[in-house]
Amino acid sequence: MSTYAVRYTYDERAEVRDAVRPEHRAWLAGLATAGVLLGSGPFTDGEPGALLVLQAPDESALRAVLAQDPFAREGLVAATEVRGWSLVLGPWATSAS
Secondary structure (H helix, E strand, C coil), rough: EEEEEEEEEECCHHHHHHHHHHHHHHHHHHHHCCCCEEEEEEEECCCCEEEEEEEEHHHHHHHHHHCHHHHCCCCCCEEEEECCCCCCCCHHHHHHH
């Protein structure tokens, strides 16, 4: 399994994000329960967006998972940056190795 840091940049439709957020968070919770999502949360400053840290066999599989996000389905994610991440230290290190 590879670990990925994913940066979402949201579009400006905050009212739509607010309406879809409960479904988005339930989707994320399911990924966390399945061991796919290590952590996620919105940025607190700058452009609206979020950071997600996930595990997947490869980038293609990861992008297939991200395509299922209710925020993506609604077109709320204006940009997605996917970066492979080599996790060395911290509480996630044992689950990501």
